[in-house]
Amino acid sequence: MFGAFRPTNSLGGGLLWKIPWRLSKFQKARQRKRLRAVDTVVATLDKALAKQSITTKAVERWKEEMPIEQEMVPKDKYTIFDRKEKKYRKSIRKLPKWTRVSQRVNPPGY
Amino acid sequence: MSFFRITLMRSGIGLTKRTQGVLKALGLRHRMTTVFYPVTSEVAGQIMKVKELIDVQEVDKPLTRAELKAERRPEPGFYLEKPAPR
Numbered sequence: 001m002f003g004a005f006r007p008t009n010s011l012g013g014g015l016l017w018k019i020p021w022r023l024s025k026f027q028k029a030r031q032r033k034r035l036r037a038v039d040t041v042v043a044t045l046d047k048a049l050a051k052q053s054i055t056t057k058a059v060e061r062w063k064e065e066m067p068i069e070q071e072m073v074p075k076d077k078y079t080i081f082d083r084k085e086k087k088y089r090k091s092i093r094k095l096p097k098w099t100r101v102s103q104r105v106n107p108p109g110y
Numbered sequence: 111m112s113f114f115r116i117t118l119m120r121s122g123i124g125l126t127k128r129t130q131g132v133l134k135a136l137g138l139r140h141r142m143t144t145v146f147y148p149v150t151s152e153v154a155g156q157i158m159k160v161k162e163l164i165d166v167q168e169v170d171k172p173l174t175r176a177e178l179k180a181e182r183r184p185e186p187g188f189y190l191e192k193p194a195p196r
Binding site: 034037038041042044045047048049051052054055056057058059062097099100101102 | 112114120124125149150151154155157158159161162163164165166167168
């Protein structure tokens with residue numbers, strides 16, 4: 001349950017490993033940087049393929065569905081939808097591998 | 111013929127077998143490995159699968175391993191006037 005750690009009373013109390021709900025301004029800056037990095041990768045791909053006038057389904061679908069970092073609302077950059085939470089939003093840090101996975105779109109209206 | 115210069119910036123540890131399979135197919139063994147592939151839709155699709163982990167540039171010609179190593183080598187700071195007599 002706790003991995004390599006012994007399940008003690010202090011560990012099981014739920015007060016030791018709290019992580020804040022909100023991201024700090026530095027974490028937010030890094031998240032924006034990561035989003036922009038993915039945007040530049042897709043832009044490079046798009047440009048390179050356009051030079052040879054070929055299209056790829058993956059690239060077209062990404063451009064159609066996913067917003068770029070500038071178009072995103074801060075809420076979408078730093079939180080994700082969760083139907084169990086009070087306001088239907090939870091911190092994006094709680095998404096496993098959130099720094100290496102693309103999560104940009106949430107259900108409309110939430 | 112242009113090429114993609116792909117560098118692995120973040121590792122695939124803990125990611126799905128599919129993603130790790132794509133990295134293996136691209137030949138990206140560990141962080142900062144650089145590979146060159148021609149610009150095709152197949153390679154573009156592979157890059158899209160792992161786009162959060164890599165850095166891509168478009169270049170004219172692919173570099174060999176020796177050339178990549180030479181890129182990283184710093185200036186020696188000296189030059190040999192005359193080789194030592196042996």
